[in-house]
Amino acid sequence: MIFELPGVAECACVGIPDGLGGEAVALYIVRRDETLSADLVLAHCRGNLTAYKVSRTIVLSTQFQKSAVGKVLRRKLRSLAPTSAP
Helix, strand or coil: CHHHCCCEEEEEEEEEECCCCCEEEEEEEEECCCCCCHHHHHHHHHHHCCHHHCCCEEEEECCCCECCCCCECHHHHHHHCCCCCC
16 A cells, blocks of 8 residues: 555565554655655555554655565664654
8 A cells, every 4th residue: 555655666564562562563665756755654544544554653764674685674674663653
């Protein structure tokens, strides 16, 4: 659903600790277009997902670290996330 936004080149989701127990979703996006903002992504998510699926953490990046075979290193993304969801 995130790829429906025209300015998204790549995206990945990881779980981060949530203060309410369990995990919350952190969304990482590599922008194709610099005008893409976290507010636009959030509005798109709210319009297309049920409330509990909308990420409260959105991080815009220039690139993802990848393995030798081209897979996104989700452990690296998780380590960049805040220690808990807002």
